[in-house]
Amino acid sequence: MLDFGGNQFLRLVSNLLLTRLLFPEAFGLMAMVQVFITGFQMFSDAGVQASIIQNCRGDEKSFLDTAWTVQILRGVVLWLLTWLVAGPVSTLYGLPALAEMLPWMGLTLFLQGFTPTAVHTASRHLLLGRVTAIDLCAFSFQILAACILSWMLNSVWALVIAANVGVLATLVAQWVYLPAARNRLRLEGEALSSLFHFGKYIFLGSAAGFVVAQGDRAILGLYVPMSELGVFHIAFSMAVIPRNVASSLQNKVVFPLYRLRPFSESAANRTEIFRARRIQAGTMVLTSLFLAAIGPWLIDLLYDDRYLAAGPMITVFALSLVPYITLSMTGPMLLAMGDSRRALVAQLLTAVLQTGLLFVGIAAFGVVGAILAPGLAAIAAYPLRAAFARRYDAWDPVQDLGMTALGLAGAAAICVWHWEQVAGLLP
Incomplete structure (x- = not known):
């Protein structure tokens, strides 16, 4: 509740400030960008976090390293996909700005791929205090960056840049301050098979979840x-x-x-x-x-x-x-x-x-x-x-x-x- 309540309070403060620095169309554009960024995330969800929480091997180093490697590969693919679809999406909605905004917002997907598995093991054992503190501090930094950039640029690009700054700040804090936040590239066959077996339905379910969570804005935007x-x-x-x-x-x-x-x-x-x-x-x-x-x-x-x-x-x-x-x-x-x-x-x-x-x-x-x-x-x-x-x-x-x-x-x-x-x- 502290995590989410603090996040929503900061989001409200951010909205109150940014609606006075920017214009309604900027929030409409960011809403459309977020629809597709969230869509990429959900359409490619391999269930890494759920697998770590649910699997009996969720504390083993080889399993966690394999999950982290899969997560990185997914981030790379997602970033490339944002470049591929940016043009067609901007044409579909008649919004040329989306062609440039989507790839730069897609960079956040690449960065999130390096999130240490210590974040997921903290959820597995309900040890959420330090993760909550990191999330709130990083989000505060992102809001500060968004306000300063909006005042300087008076452009929707302030929100795009601030989003990348926020993800990068979160990532650095997680690697520095979370215990056991140490992963290395590894693909163990048994762990990979277990992740795939559990995640194959989550992959499709998350694709459907995108429609449930984001479909209203995607269709309303038309x-x-x-x-x-x-x-x-x-x-x-x-x-x-x-x-x-x-x-x-x-x-x-x-x-x-x-x-x-x-x-x-x-x-x-x-x-x-x-x-x-x-x-x-x-x-x-x-x-x-x-x-x-x-x-x-x-x-x-x-x-x-x-x-x-x-x-x-x-x-x-x-x-x-x-x-x-x-x-x-x-x-x-x-x-x-x-x-x-x-x-x-x-x-x-x-x-x-x-x-x-x-x-x-x-x-x-x-x-x-x-x-x-x-x-x-x-x-x-x-x-x-x-x-x-x-x-x-x-x-x-x-x-x-x-x-x-x-x-x-x-x-x-x-x-x-x-x-x-x-x-x-x-x-």
Whole structure:
């Protein structure tokens, strides 16, 4: 919570400063660049971190060195791919600036390939203090660089340069300050086979995850001007804080807990994990509803008139985020059980449903359709996720059904309360 809360506080401060130094189109451009950078990351995810956390050899030097080598090779390939697609992407969106911005943002992917495996072993053993301190300090340095460069350049390139500075600062701090942050190039056959066997489904699942996490901006960018996409990005960044906290807690705490406290060992483990999941989901749903209630006033207080439409967008986002938060526990559980194949199937179904809903929703309801599509897809894919959870005695109807229904009722009431502003988003 300190890691993510500190990160979001710094991000908010950064947005408040940068929206006064730059222009809405700059945030729209960066949103599009980040969509493709994140897409490359997710489309090529070999499950290195998940493998290190889950695998019984996750503390062995030869296994870790092999994972680190695979990570570096992936970073090199991704950087080359950004150069290859930059031209076609800029033509598709009619934005010549993307042709130059994508390769330079792709440099961050190359640098991230050198992240020491000590970061992943810290997650494996829930030793997150020093990693959190490094992340927050490096991000603070990145924000400072972005503000100074934006003031000097008055250009979106300030954000591109600052992103590379931030990744480089993080990398240096990890190698200097993390214990046992020492890797060397190695490809051990058995370790490579284990990584491939576990990661092959994660690779495809992450590709589907890209559609789930980034599809709204990728598709919306085809329909609206960059200034409107920039406003959407401001609303998105604030509204999804609860979702991102939930995701962070799942990856850094709940996922390792499945390994440390497996369901199969005792009924007490099952009860403890259900309690942890309910506390996490319930807290994040309440946070999402709170943001929805104050969204229009918050944007009016913090931003200038160019960004006022972001307020009611935050309100509508609650309808989509509640089911995403409450119904998203199956994936980490399946990966912890080593069942990456079913995790892939669930993610693929969600991605297909969401893509169809995005095209239909944006065409019919504009930005509101883009906001609601992910939540509707999560609900539509739930029966399959519930069936998979029951296989491992991990289905929790109290959270899945009860908490979702209460959360959606609260979100709907808040939308009615702010209806005059929400209606202004409809075409």
